[in-house]
Amino acid sequence: MNTPAQTSKQTPDQTQAQTASQKNGFFGSYGGSHVPPELAQTVESIAEAYARYSQDPDFQTELNYYLKNFVGRESPLFYAANLSRKLGGAKIYLKREDLNHLGAHKVNNTVGQALLAKRMGKHKLIAETGAGQHGVATAATAALFGMSCTVYMGSLDVERQYLNVERMRMLGAEVVAVNRGNAGLKEAVDAALEAWVADPEIFYVIGSAVGPHPYPLMVRDFQSVIGKEARRQILEAEGRLPDYCLACVGGGSNAIGLFHPFAADTQVKLVGVEPGGRGNALGEHAATLNYGKPGVLHGSNSYFLQDDNGEVAPVHSISAGLDYPGVGPEHSFLKDSGRATYVTASDQDALDAFQTLCRNEGIIPALESSHALAQAIKLAPTLNPDQIIVVCLSGRGDKDMEQLTKLLK
Ligand SMILES: Cc1ncc(COP(=O)(O)O)c(C=O)c1O
Numbered sequence: 447m448n449t450p451a452q453t454s455k456q457t458p459d460q461t462q463a464q465t466a467s468q469k470n471g472f473f474g475s476y477g478g479s480h481v482p483p484e485l486a487q488t489v490e491s492i493a494e495a496y497a498r499y500s501q502d503p504d505f506q507t508e509l510n511y512y513l514k515n516f517v518g519r520e521s522p523l524f525y526a527a528n529l530s531r532k533l534g535g536a537k538i539y540l541k542r543e544d545l546n547h548l549g550a551h552k553v554n555n556t557v558g559q560a561l562l563a564k565r566m567g568k569h570k571l572i573a574e575t576g577a578g579q580h581g582v583a584t585a586a587t588a589a590l591f592g593m594s595c596t597v598y599m600g601s602l603d604v605e606r607q608y609l610n611v612e613r614m615r616m617l618g619a620e621v622v623a624v625n626r627g628n629a630g631l632k633e634a635v636d637a638a639l640e641a642w643v644a645d646p647e648i649f650y651v652i653g654s655a656v657g658p659h660p661y662p663l664m665v666r667d668f669q670s671v672i673g674k675e676a677r678r679q680i681l682e683a684e685g686r687l688p689d690y691c692l693a694c695v696g697g698g699s700n701a702i703g704l705f706h707p708f709a710a711d712t713q714v715k716l717v718g719v720e721p722g723g724r725g726n727a728l729g730e731h732a733a734t735l736n737y738g739k740p741g742v743l744h745g746s747n748s749y750f751l752q753d754d755n756g757e758v759a760p761v762h763s764i765s766a767g768l769d770y771p772g773v774g775p776e777h778s779f780l781k782d783s784g785r786a787t788y789v790t791a792s793d794q795d796a797l798d799a800f801q802t803l804c805r806n807e808g809i810i811p812a813l814e815s816s817h818a819l820a821q822a823i824k825l826a827p828t829l830n831p832d833q834i835i836v837v838c839l840s841g842r843g844d845k846d847m848e849q850l851t852k853l854l855k
Pocket residue numbers: 550551576577578579580653654655694695696697698699700701766767768812814815840841842
């Protein structure tokens with residue numbers, strides 16, 4: 447399914463109405479469920495099941511059990527003292543999602559969705575993946591719950607994230623290389639949606655806060671464990687809330703997971719960092735909220751990168767997990783309402799930030815997370831030493847080693 451783009455007008459004045467309407471899948475006028483008729487019933491049944499089980503204490507207890515004992519939560523909030531000292535400004539804290547089982551935040555969401563699939567009696571999982579982290583997390587979760595797993599991945603990403611392809615196969619998943627268009631994350635989502643239309647018995651584990659309702663809401667809820675823990679941890683460590691929360695934005699799941707528990711704390715500035723790639727011409731970046739326009743892509747109304755004809759534009763990022771022309775609808779709402787701002791970090795900024803963290807803190811971050819770090823490195827020296835930045839370190843960089851070894855020669 448490759449839903450044609452339809453442009454729409456956004457009215458950014460619904461901050462109050464957000465909580466009420468998001469139950470129906472709308473964040474302001476963004477979101478909704480724009481799926482072909484063959485999928486409508488399937489998607490509706492997931493929305494109904496999620497509405498029910500998200501309120502079910504047994505479901506929550508089981509989810510928390512796996513988050514603690516399989517994922518290894520809670521993840522630390524690490525004070526990056528060396529980096530903060532070197533930059534000479536605000537204190538930088540890192541929310542260590544890289545320390546989760548499998549090395550990224552993605553598993554918080556796959557455990558939640560697989561448990562929902564189990565409750566719905568579904569045993570066939572499919573997923574799309576860019577960097578491979580969501581694919582690996584889905585493959586591992588499927589193995590844990592005795593389910594089958596097929597992962598769709600753009601053939602360009604199969605090449606640059608080969609380690610993760612091997613990990614998925616090791617975990618018993620079938621990896622389908624999608625060789626069309628940009629051969630990236632968008633094409634992987636297209637292929638997964640086509641497979642889903644063909645077999646309604648499938649449960650599609652979407653890897654980011656995108657897609658039709660209930661996915662943006664559900665993924666946000668599962669990833670909010672990041673922000674809930676970070677909020678409690680920073681209060682414990684510093685006795686106050688941070689001045690800034692920073693996270694990279696691909697589809698937007700680690701960012702919304704960090705932001706959401708801080709959304710009502712209006713003194714905390716929420717900053718999403720998009721991949722600025724090699725420049726601001728269309729095709730050179732994947733900075734959807736900076737350069738895109740509203741319209742419908744992959745089942746929901748949100749910003750996406752479009753050419754002059756309203757067609758989905760090609761994208762580029764050094765980082766496979768950020769290389770996507772769309773973004774979750776809640777981020778579109780947060781941008782238009784002004785509650786969050788979205789900036790860019792270039793490929794080179796991310797590479798520099800990657801090296802800075804390796805050398806100063808002994809932590810090898812994912813290239814995706816390095817975009818958020820790049821913004822922290824830029825911002826910290828402009829702030830006072832009593833100010834605080836929390837950065838979501840969404841994943842570790844092992845998967846990027848082959849690519850980085852070539853790039854940093
Ligand atoms: C480590 C890591 N961080 C961030 C992302 C971007 O995804 P999202 O914006 O949904 O958090 C990915 C995607 O693969 C990833 O692997």
